[in-house]
Amino acid sequence: MGKSILVIDDSLSVRNVVRNTLESSDYEVTEAFDGMDALEKLEQKRFNLVLCDVNMPRMDGITFLKELKNKPKHKFTPVIMLTTESQASKMQEGKAAGAKAWIVKPFKPDQLLSAISKLIR
Amino acid sequence: MVSNNRKIIFYPLLGFVLGFWITGFVIEFLSTLIFGELTETLNLDWLFNLALWGLVFYNLPDPFIVSLLSSIKADSSKNSQNQGSHVVPSILSFFQHNEEMDALIRQNLQNVIGDTEKASLDIVGRLGQVNYSMKELDQTIISMQQNSEQLAAKSKSSSQENEKTVEYLQQYIEERLSTVDQDHKITRKLSEQMHRMSKLVVMLKGISKKTNMLALNAAIEAAKAGESGRGFAVVAEEVRNLSTQSDDSTKKIEEAINAMVNTIEKEFAIRYTDEKNRKEVNLLEQLKQQLTGIMDSYLRLVTLNKNTIQEINHFSQNATNQVVEAIAGSQFQDIIQQQIETILRSMDLFNEYLQECRQQIETPDLLLAEPLQFDFEAIRKLYVMQKQRMVHDRVLSQDQEGITEQEDESEAGDITFF
Incomplete structure (x- = not known):
């Protein structure tokens, strides 16, 4: 199996789409439905990359990102924000919190895979 | 002048009477339709009539009418404070219906979310199955491609070996021709030597005959010599016997040589005839051509197999990409x-x-x-x-005075690296 990716999104259909896209390129996918759930998953395993939505219940993507960067074990894990948010101010928030890239939904599979391969080469 | 004065008095008077009468009906009808019992309660018919009549027949300036209508509105507000129980039910009913409508719209929108999510999951699920099958197909194609490449490599190796075999065959044919030619020559030489040996036999026969004659002469001379020639007569007899035996042996040798010459000439000579050699060479040539033809066909088949698998792989990859795109569409x-x-x-x-x-x-x-x-x-x-x-x-933008300042935004599908 290939490299492992944590996919965080409150939408089941988006998680399914991302899972299918990534598995077609031999990535191993773990799903989380919000930031809190993702932090629990990170307690059990290390991932090569995290794909994270911004607007989610309980814990949003930016808060999760800040929490992640405070964890020594995971602070160097690259994070891509995958969201419908397209405003420059939101993107700046993501950048300040430590995101490596920002992709505006709906994404194109080949572009997503290309961005991932650039970050976990 | 008189006529004009009459007109000035008559027409406004007529207008006043008719206007008052008609607009009274119209306003009452409209107010009942719009406000229900409100205008009746407020008892403002005369003011409306006056205002509208003035508008229609006297073309009074707008500000006057506006101020008149404003006063009516103010009066109605004042009255509604006193008799609020008539106004509030309709408005309360509006708020109540609004709540019901809100609940209805919310439920319908939630249904839309639920239905689209279900449909989307179903589509993704089915396409996921197709994607899984495509992946398995890809694996099969990769395995076939590897087998095909191995087969092609083996075929190349076999082809090279066969080319060597054909070369050997060609060499064998040439060597065979050379050997046949050489054998032919040796056989002829042998035959000639046999013929020469036959001549020696003839010579031996002559010697034997002459020896016999000499022995006979010696015996005659010994007989003439009498007792003293008796011993010589015995020797002469023995020589004669030897000559006879030699003659017999020579005949046997001659027969044997003749038999050998016959055998060589008949048996071996036939074996090495040109026609027979040509047939043999032709057969070997045919075999060589068949071998080369089979190898060419086989190599073409292997190439075709490889190209077919490559084409299938290409189509399969396209189909996989399409499926992934379709999944992304949801x-x-x-x-x-x-x-x-x-x-x-x-x-x-x-x-x-x-x-x-x-x-x-x-x-x-x-x-x-x-x-x-x-x-x-x-x-x-x-x-x-x-x-x-x-x-x-x-x-x-048309209703609001200040439009919120536009911020830079990315397009859907855009990727920004930090």
Whole structure:
């Protein structure tokens, strides 16, 4: 199996789409439905990359990102924000919190895979 | 002049009577239709009639009419304070219906979210199965491709070996021809030597004959010599016997040589005839051509197999990409869901506003307070997509004085690396 990716999104259909896209390129996918759930998953395993939505219940993507960067074990894990948010101010928030890239939904599979391969080469 | 004065008096009078009468009916009908019993309660028919009659027949200046209608509105407000029980039920009914309508719309929108999510999951699930099958197909094709490449490599090796075999065969044919030719020559030489040996036999026969004659002569001379030649006669007899035996042996040798010459000439000579050699060479040539032909066909088959698998692989990869694209297409559900959720949150804000309005209406002291304003900017802050903000600004740009400052936005599908 290939490299492992944590996919965080409150939408089941988006998680399914991302899972299918990534598995077609031999990535191993773990799903989380919000930031809190993702932090629990990170307690059990290390991932090569995290794909994270911004607007989610309980814990949003930016808060999760800040929490992640405070964890020594995971602070160097690259994070891509995958969201419908397209405003420059939101993107700046993501950048300040430590995101490596920002992709505006709906994404194109080949572009997503290309961005991932650039970050976990 | 008189006529003009009459007209000045008559027409306004006629207008006054007819106008008062007609507009009375019209206004009463319209007010009953629009306000129900309100105008009757307020008893303002005469004022409306007057205002409208004046508008129609005397073309009174607008400011006058406006001030007249304003006074009516003020009067109606005053009356409604006194008789609020007639106004409030309709408005309360509106608020109640609004709540019911709100619940209805919410439920329907939730159904849309649920249905699209279910449909999207179903589509993704099915396409996921197709994707899985395509992946298995890809694996099979990769395995076939590897086998095909191995086969091609083996075929190349076999072909090279066969080429060597054909070369050997060619060499063998040439060597065979050379050997046949050489054998032919040796056989001929042998035959010639045999013939020469036959001549030696003839010579031996002559010697034997002469020896016999000499022995006979010696015997005659020994007989003539009498007793003294008796011993010589015995020797002469023995020589004669030897000559006879030699003659017999020579005959046997001659026979044997003749038999050998016959055998060589008949048996071996036939074996090495040119026709026979040509047939043999032709057969070997045919065999060589067949071998080369089989190898060419086999190599073409292997190449065709390799190309076919490459084509299938190409189509399979295309199909896999299409399936992944199709799966990605179901992101529309998430986009729709987020838009509907924004609408629902906007409805929450508007409901809060309506509640405040209702409170104002139900409280007589607040009735003449400043009208409540709805904060559309609060809705704008709920948006997560560029498209939503664009629609908002386009719709409200004519009504709102200040348009929110536009911020740089990325397009859908854009990737920004930090």
